[in-house]
Amino acid sequence: MSVLVYVEQAEGKFKKSVFEAVSYAKAIADQQSTNLTAISIGNVAEEELKELGKYGASKILNVSVDQLKTFVNQAYASVIASAAEKESADIVVLSNSFSGKGLAPRIAVKLKAGLADGAVGLPKIDGSKFEVKKTAFSGKAFAITELTSANKIIALNPNAFGVKENHTDVVIENFAADIKQSDLGTVIKDIVRATDKISLPDAELVVSAGRGLKGPENWGMIEELANLLGAATACSKPVSDADWRPHSEHVGQTGISISPNLYIAIGISGAIQHLAGVSSSKVIVVINKDPEAPFFKVADYGIVGDAFEVIPKLIEALKAHKA
Amino acid sequence: MKILVCISNVPDTTTKITFTNDNTEFNTAGVQYIVNPYDEIALSRAIELTEGGKGTVTVINVGEASNDPTIRKALAIGADDAVRVNALPRDAYFVAKQIAAYAKDKDFDIILTGRESIDYNGNQVAAMVGEFLDIPSVSIIKKLETDGTSSTVEREIEGGKEVLTVTGKFIASCAEGVAEPKIPNMRGIMSARTKPLNIIEAVSIEEVTKVIKFETPAPRGAVKLIPADQTEQLIGLLHSEAKVI
Numbered sequence: 001m002s003v004l005v006y007v008e009q010a011e012g013k014f015k016k017s018v019f020e021a022v023s024y025a026k027a028i029a030d031q032q033s034t035n036l037t038a039i040s041i042g043n044v045a046e047e048e049l050k051e052l053g054k055y056g057a058s059k060i061l062n063v064s065v066d067q068l069k070t071f072v073n074q075a076y077a078s079v080i081a082s083a084a085e086k087e088s089a090d091i092v093v094l095s096n097s098f099s100g101k102g103l104a105p106r107i108a109v110k111l112k113a114g115l116a117d118g119a120v121g122l123p124k125i126d127g128s129k130f131e132v133k134k135t136a137f138s139g140k141a142f143a144i145t146e147l148t149s150a151n152k153i154i155a156l157n158p159n160a161f162g163v164k165e166n167h168t169d170v171v172i173e174n175f176a177a178d179i180k181q182s183d184l185g186t187v188i189k190d191i192v193r194a195t196d197k198i199s200l201p202d203a204e205l206v207v208s209a210g211r212g213l214k215g216p217e218n219w220g221m222i223e224e225l226a227n228l229l230g231a232a233t234a235c236s237k238p239v240s241d242a243d244w245r246p247h248s249e250h251v252g253q254t255g256i257s258i259s260p261n262l263y264i265a266i267g268i269s270g271a272i273q274h275l276a277g278v279s280s281s282k283v284i285v286v287i288n289k290d291p292e293a294p295f296f297k298v299a300d301y302g303i304v305g306d307a308f309e310v311i312p313k314l315i316e317a318l319k320a321h322k323a
Numbered sequence: 324m325k326i327l328v329c330i331s332n333v334p335d336t337t338t339k340i341t342f343t344n345d346n347t348e349f350n351t352a353g354v355q356y357i358v359n360p361y362d363e364i365a366l367s368r369a370i371e372l373t374e375g376g377k378g379t380v381t382v383i384n385v386g387e388a389s390n391d392p393t394i395r396k397a398l399a400i401g402a403d404d405a406v407r408v409n410a411l412p413r414d415a416y417f418v419a420k421q422i423a424a425y426a427k428d429k430d431f432d433i434i435l436t437g438r439e440s441i442d443y444n445g446n447q448v449a450a451m452v453g454e455f456l457d458i459p460s461v462s463i464i465k466k467l468e469t470d471g472t473s474s475t476v477e478r479e480i481e482g483g484k485e486v487l488t489v490t491g492k493f494i495a496s497c498a499e500g501v502a503e504p505k506i507p508n509m510r511g512i513m514s515a516r517t518k519p520l521n522i523i524e525a526v527s528i529e530e531v532t533k534v535i536k537f538e539t540p541a542p543r544g545a546v547k548l549i550p551a552d553q554t555e556q557l558i559g560l561l562h563s564e565a566k567v568i
Binding site for chain 1: 334336337339340342360361414415416419441442443444445446447448449450451453454455457458459460461462463465475478479480481482483484485486487488489490491493498499500529530531532533534535536537538539540543544546547548549550551552554555557558559560561562565567568
């Protein structure tokens, strides 16, 4: 019995959400009095792999073959499942990232395992009962889900657990993956990454704006504020529907759900569908000229005022604070 | 080209979510049900790809007879026929197994789902069906082009996108961008009544998950209002009180 965590790399590097998944998996391994093994697929340098020891991984299985240099959903799932079998790992942890969402269900079927995705806390283990709290109804509720199968898969939501250091001596082993040709059905033609921007699902701070901004030409101040804070930008549904901002920035029930430490909503009234996607943010700031805007009811801090007057002042105040 | 679209019956997006029976059951009183919005995007793209005699679209739902109005809505949007697996959709694993069991010998070129259902937010069914059928799966796509044998899809990744090609059968879960949701017209609504809706029985599969109970997020304290001309006060509070900047 052991715990296996999949550590997703992007261009040979691990992101904060990976260290968070490792920290979380280590806490589960401690609950179970067992060791934590990590599996990395793709070309990651030894130096970077060793970083995982900081968060509690004691063994790293490294799969470094050309065919799997970039993400192939089916093949990666096969490799992770076979690693779980070889390590006798009955719990597999992944980050609930875009790739994690594609992998976890396939691994679950391979291992006949129950899957809790969008997990927001450590499992509660009571005898043979294994319960995980996960998001449901798009952030409007949580479901306490029991994984009743012998094998269990958990996909952790970003920012739900936090990164926790736990220095452990780490051994790196090459893992010989047996790759089936039929697992290589998808071929990546192109990867486009905006390297100058903070990715929204992982962001700790988010600045979001809505129809109150009146038009896409007014996003300059939103981006300036976000840059000063080191925050990602987001928007409401009407804004992405009108093509003022890309769909990838749309947060809410039919967009993406996020749980940053700080969510600043500017010129967004706070329709129930929007709130669903952001309600698990730790601190919410609402700036709106309508004092009756429903968003104020779920905010921690609010400013009633015109965004076009408040935001430039906020930018000034932030510059002064940083100076 | 034959496309199968998996649809889920979910509470309308404006639903206030409450629970009954000691928080173990979703309170369905007064709730309006709709086709899961992401599934509607998948269905709309499937219809676009098969329009003008280029193919057929079948929708499949796992659920009880109370789901039939939602399935008829999908037929009104433009699906050619529908299948309902007559069973309570226990969890994604169960649902995926039912869809895979149905699709196994039907020779669908493409199977589409929405990126997730807005009730359990799983995004599990597509990849699970892919695994049960041993075909490629692509999760959370934003674009889909196909000639029936070779397809190009765009997949969302953190801070960007990936463009992939897939040859042969595959399953994908669709997000915004794949298509504009179609609204049923009067002819569609009329014809939906007579389109085939076949009811089939479920296959058995082991239980792997069980929802024990639900919780609602803890309410926040009252909002602290800051005068519009004192933005520095907000920065101060975020720094020293909330400790987020």
